Amino acid sequence: MTLCTPTRYPILLSPLRAGTHLLGNRVLMGAMHMQLELLDRHTERLALFYAARAREGVSLMVTGGFAPHPDGRMDESAPVLASPIDAEKLKPITAAVHREGGKILLQILHAGRYARIARPVGASERPSRINRRPLRALDTREVWGTVEGFVRCAELARAAGFDGVEIMGSEGYLLNQFTSERTNPRSDVFGGSMENRHRLPVEIVRRIRAALGPDFLVMYRISAVDLVEDGASRTETVQLAQAVESVGADILNTGIGWHESLIPTIMYAVPRGAWRFAVAAIKGVVGIPVVASNRINTPEVAEQILAEGVADMISMARPLLADPAFVSKAAAGRADEINTCIACNQACLDYIFKGKPVTCLVNPRAGRELDYAEWHASRRRQRIAIVGGGGAGMSCAVTAAERGHDVTLYEASKRLGGQLNYAKAVPGKQEFRELLRYFARRFDVLGVDLRLQASPTDEELAAQDYDQIVVATGVRPRIPDFPGVSHPKVITYADLLDGKAQAGRRVAVIGSGGIGFDVAEFLLGQQWPAEGDQAIRQFQAYWGVDPSLRAKGGLATPLSAAPARQVIMLQRRLEKPGRTLGLTTGWVLKGNLQRAGVEFVAGCTYERMDDAGLHVRVEGNLRCLEVDTVVICAGQEPVNDLYHALIARGFPAHLIGGAHTAAEIDALRAISSGMRLAMSF
Numbered sequence: 001m002t003l004c005t006p007t008r009y010p011i012l013l014s015p016l017r018a019g020t021h022l023l024g025n026r027v028l029m030g031a032m033h034m035q036l037e038l039l040d041r042h043t044e045r046l047a048l049f050y051a052a053r054a055r056e057g058v059s060l061m062v063t064g065g066f067a068p069h070p071d072g073r074m075d076e077s078a079p080v081l082a083s084p085i086d087a088e089k090l091k092p093i094t095a096a097v098h099r100e101g102g103k104i105l106l107q108i109l110h111a112g113r114y115a116r117i118a119r120p121v122g123a124s125e126r127p128s129r130i131n132r133r134p135l136r137a138l139d140t141r142e143v144w145g146t147v148e149g150f151v152r153c154a155e156l157a158r159a160a161g162f163d164g165v166e167i168m169g170s171e172g173y174l175l176n177q178f179t180s181e182r183t184n185p186r187s188d189v190f191g192g193s194m195e196n197r198h199r200l201p202v203e204i205v206r207r208i209r210a211a212l213g214p215d216f217l218v219m220y221r222i223s224a225v226d227l228v229e230d231g232a233s234r235t236e237t238v239q240l241a242q243a244v245e246s247v248g249a250d251i252l253n254t255g256i257g258w259h260e261s262l263i264p265t266i267m268y269a270v271p272r273g274a275w276r277f278a279v280a281a282i283k284g285v286v287g288i289p290v291v292a293s294n295r296i297n298t299p300e301v302a303e304q305i306l307a308e309g310v311a312d313m314i315s316m317a318r319p320l321l322a323d324p325a326f327v328s329k330a331a332a333g334r335a336d337e338i339n340t341c342i343a344c345n346q347a348c349l350d351y352i353f354k355g356k357p358v359t360c361l362v363n364p365r366a367g368r369e370l371d372y373a374e375w376h377a378s379r380r381r382q383r384i385a386i387v388g389g390g391g392a393g394m395s396c397a398v399t400a401a402e403r404g405h406d407v408t409l410y411e412a413s414k415r416l417g418g419q420l421n422y423a424k425a426v427p428g429k430q431e432f433r434e435l436l437r438y439f440a441r442r443f444d445v446l447g448v449d450l451r452l453q454a455s456p457t458d459e460e461l462a463a464q465d466y467d468q469i470v471v472a473t474g475v476r477p478r479i480p481d482f483p484g485v486s487h488p489k490v491i492t493y494a495d496l497l498d499g500k501a502q503a504g505r506r507v508a509v510i511g512s513g514g515i516g517f518d519v520a521e522f523l524l525g526q527q528w529p530a531e532g533d534q535a536i537r538q539f540q541a542y543w544g545v546d547p548s549l550r551a552k553g554g555l556a557t558p559l560s561a562a563p564a565r566q567v568i569m570l571q572r573r574l575e576k577p578g579r580t581l582g583l584t585t586g587w588v589l590k591g592n593l594q595r596a597g598v599e600f601v602a603g604c605t606y607e608r609m610d611d612a613g614l615h616v617r618v619e620g621n622l623r624c625l626e627v628d629t630v631v632i633c634a635g636q637e638p639v640n641d642l643y644h645a646l647i648a649r650g651f652p653a654h655l656i657g658g659a660h661t662a663a664e665i666d667a668l669r670a671i672s673s674g675m676r677l678a679m680s681f
């Protein structure tokens with residue numbers, strides 16, 4: 001596609017030379033495993049997914065990881081590229097990207113000791129914290145065989161039409177395991193000295209370059225900071241960067257942290273642009289383009305990193321799931337219309353770990369391009385009323401308006417967002433504001449008739465001759481039934497997060513679901529700004545990150561501030577609290593609360609609340625929790641009276657979101673249910 005003259009993002013949208021290639025701009029779509037890589041079934045889906053991003057101006061993209069050998073698979077079902085038959089299956093993907101004017105690299109990933117297969121292999125027999133399967137150390141001959149496997153894989157990638165390869169050398173996968181003293185105690189030519197430990201990736205790059213010639217793009221993904229004990233020092237990282245450059249790498253992409261690191265690297269709690277210090281250390285020592293990655297989700301942050309001279313290119317993966325048109329909107333001066341990735345991980349990373357095809361909470365069409373290939377304007381313009389401006393209602397309104405319908409959205413309160421407003425009040429979750437900004441802007445652009453502080457009755461709606469009425473009136477907090485529940489010290493999460501009620505110093509939280517955890521975080525009183533130098537310094541201090549990179553692995557001693565309140569979390573079920581939290585974010589939430597001394601009590605029954613406190617029974621024993629406040633986070637009940645009134649009138653209304661099923665206040669389910677209904681009009 002042709003981009004408009006760049007204005008607000010002059011560097012981001014300017015061309016970049018990489019090897020013999022000229023890239024149209026500095027946006028790289030980083031590798032994401034889509035769980036669609038099983039090519040017999042999903043080639044067409046993948047081709048449409050990548051083509052959609054290329055069409056909207058992404059200049060270079062990288063596939064999810066393909067193993068060069070079955071031993072290197074992430075799991076039994078992960079893709080391998082080791083034969084011409086496999087290469088043939090990939091051709092529709094490269095052809096689709098090239099048709100749209102983009103370039104695409106295949107990522108070669110050997111998972112090493114992270115492989116969830118029967119007998120993983122590694123640099124040594126040292127297992128990882130996150131994969132306890134017994135390991136087999138590769139012998140010297142097998143390591144040379146691995147080098148050949150990477151070269152063969154690169155040759156097959158070229159045969160499949162790829163413009164080059166990304167060699168995955170970060171995040172703690174096999175190549176990282178060889179480069180690091182932490183995992184490499186070997187005494188052969190691949191262990192011992194730093195030069196020997198770097199030999200495996202260096203030989204891979206050297207031989208791929210020799211075998212494939214100058215026009216084949218070779219990008220090496222280096223670990224800019226390992227964030228694990230005994231990880232690489234700054235000197236080692238610099239040496240490796242220079243070594244792979246000297247043997248023919250065209251671009252250095254950067255990875256942040258090994259997967260077994262105890263420091264979050266990409267979720268919403270990480271400030272935007274937090275890792276630029278690690279990328280800057282590499283940029284200063286090589287002549288080839290260096291790519292910055294992780295928690296860069298707006299064109300402003302991307303442009304700023306480029307303007308600071310920290311990197312030459314920006315890798316964004318999830319932001320391009322969230323909005324395939326990120327680049328074209330930025331180029332057209334419509335950055336405020338970008339559907340921003342809120343770094344929740346809910347439908348991308350969490351889905352990968354569940355083995356589900358990836359999509360996106362804010363954009364349920366991501367990865368489903370084939371299902372929506374026939375997406376088009378509706379044949380008949382209809383007048384549609386949507387009552388309720390939470391996630392489900394807003395999503396339904398936008399999709400219906402995009403399809404050409406005449407949409408009126410009624411919201412009872414003064415602001416849009418419903419339960420999303422509670423999420424954005426939680427420290428570290430400010431990214432949820434972007435979702436509200438996106439919907440509000442779409443309403444402007446699409447001309448949705450927005451009526452705030454409006455609660456039409458069934459009679460009023462029925463009188464207006466709408467073709468469709470959608471009820472998305474949401475939920476109310478569930479109030480448990482025990483004596484004293486209406487005591488003045490008992491408040492709901494909604495009132496607390498809305499600022500309508502305050503909590504004292506000692507607080508009991510009833511319910512340990514997603515909202516219970518969010519409320520506990522809120523009560524601890526720590527502020528986690530989403531961006532800015534102060535936010536980054538605070539993040540580094542709390543998590544123990546050494547931005548000077550003097551310490552090995554980039555680690556420092558973590559520092560905690562005293563919590564603002566003493567919090568105790570309760571649940572009736574006798575199971576580990578936090579079981580329902582997201583896989584890739586829950587460990588951070590649980591860790592934060594444990595560090596702040598939050599007590600968890602499972603298997604309790606609520607006996608009563610009185611002036612002395614909350615009386616609970618745990619394992620048969622009565623205990624009085626002397627608290628100043630009890631916050632109820634015991635789930636929700638649907639609010640659907642309007643729907644039933646419309647049905648009673650004989651009007652076939654639609655019911656979506658939390659009003660339909662209280663569990664659908666989960667933003668992912670709410671947004672996708674609204675969109676799916678609007679697709680049917």
Ligand code: NAP
Pocket residue numbers: 478479480481510511512513514515516517518570571572573574580581582633634635636663664665666667
């Ligand atoms: P939830 O996850 O269903 O948790 C409700 C909690 O209330 C449970 O701990 C439950 O545990 C307790 N409970 C249920 N009925 C009760 C009753 N009658 N009396 C006392 N306790 C009761 O609901 P939520 O926390 O409100 O979250 C709503 C939705 O938003 C969920 O889909 C959630 O996944 C999503 N969300 C997720 C996150 C996140 O992952 N970080 C954050 C916010 C929201 P017991 O029954 O054992 O007592």
Ligand code: SF4
Pocket residue numbers: 318319321322340341342343344345346347348349359360361362363
């Ligand atoms: Fe970003 Fe969440 Fe979408 Fe993943 S699911 S791409 S983290 S908004």
